Amino acid sequence: MLKKNLFYTFLAIAFVLVVNCAPKETPTSSISGTIENLEKNYVILSKVIDIQQKTTTVLDTILIDKSGKFQINNLETPNIYNLTFNHKKTIQLAIDNNQTVEIKGTNLDSLIISGSKDTALLLAYENFRKESLNRLVYSVRKEISNHKKEKASEEKIATLRSLEIENYNKHLVELTVFIEEKMGTSIAIYPTSIRWNGENLAAYTTIVSNFKATHPTSEITSKLEKRIALLQKTTVGSIVSNIKMPTKEGTLIELNNIKGTYTLIDFWASWCPPCRSESKILSELYNTYKSKGFEIYGISLDAKKQRWLDALEKDNRVWPNVSTVEGFNTPVAIEYGITALPTNFIIDAEGKIVASNMHGEHLKKFVEVLF
Structure with a gap:
């Protein structure tokens, strides 16, 4: 009986050692798609390196079969990716760990993207950004254009130009509120940082602090912290560097x-x-x-x-x-x-x-x- 118990004890220990020593599964994400009526049979995958300077690196060119299907596996995440079709249309994807992104459409103008809550948040932000810009800024530009046709005074045009600048700043505040209220700690926050400014620095600092708590080792965290450090250099009270x-x-x-x-x-x-x-x-x-x-x-x-x-x-x-x-x-x-x-x-x-x-x-x- 003693030998039997020892056998099972050793067997249990061996099982624990095997489990603990086995390589841990690396979180992976993928993109698949079915898009009809494409002019070319490939799509270019690139990763965003620096959102501020709009630098990317091309990772792969993926073939699309005759039925419009393609598959991309083993993505490095979390990251922001671009997919470029026909050298014309580029869609941006915010992909976190273990997300299976699926893209479907009868053409490039009717794409439905699913499988990534981060990409959904990024698309929602972009839709809101365009609506806010149209309402606050482009509407004033249209008014300026109409006044120019009617040969309004320079003073009137100058007043409207000042309103355009003022409304653009309101637009940036609206975007900041959207991030605070809707985006949580999603990696979709990173692309929004291209429009951050010193006026809303306190809000952005809190956003990045919360993001870091969720993504402590992410490259995106480092990039967002660098953005905050840059904005701190040009806030009221800071000493500017020589030019x-x-x-x-x-x-x-x-x-x-x-x-x-x-x-x-x-x-x-x-x-x-x-x-x-x-x-x-x-x-x-x-x-x-x-x-x-x-x-x-x-x-x-x-x-x-x-x-x-x-x-x-x-x-x-x-x-x-x-x-x-x-x-x-x-x-x-x-x-x-x-x-x-x-x-x-x-x-x-x-x-x-x-x-x-x-x-x-x-x-x-x-x-x-x-x-």
Whole structure:
């Protein structure tokens, strides 16, 4: 009897050791699809590397059979992926561990995506974003267009441009509330970070803190923390880093060398109507307060030099203006976390930010108080 009991004891111990030593199953996710009427018989899979700089890496080209079916297995998750069909339509997927994503449709304009709550949240966010943008921003642009046709006064157009900027900031607040109320700690939060700004930093900090508690070792957590750290550098009270960029003649101008008692760092571009409308207010402020120590350091995010030069002349931007003509890929724009225009910062003589994103009459009144 003793030998029999020992045998079963050893057998139980051996079973425990085998179970504990066996390799743990790695969480896997997959994408499958059936899409009819495709022009080409393949789809390109890529992974988002940096949402801010819009960099991706192509992982694979997957064949689609004659019936429109394709399958992608063993995805590295959690991650944000892009699927590009026919080199035309790209859909973005937020895929977490152990999700089986299924895509169906009779064509690329009628796709139904299931199997990933994170992708569903990302799609819901995008739908809300478009609705909010149409309601708050595009409606004002339409009104501006109508007033231009009726040859309304410049003052009326300028007022509407200021309203457009104000409404865009309201739009960003609405997006932030949507994330707080609807998205929890979903990895779909990462793509939304491209529109985060310093004004809503407290909310984003809490969002990332909660996200980290759920995804402590995820690469996405690290990326979101870097976004927060970047925004902290350009919040009120922070000291800005020096900027050294070329003028239209190629002469390098440093921010530290032209700083006044107060300096407006103005990020703008020729293709940005609100930026162009604001030129008149900037000219008034510059002419009025330059002798008292007010400076402007204009940074164009144009990608075509001639358009920048034409705008400088037409808008009479006579204060220091610089550009590397790299658009949003301008290193300083990345360093300052610029994702929308116009964006500005007012700094004091020590380089401390005293205000940000002041526009229109609000900007005029703020500068008046400063001096």
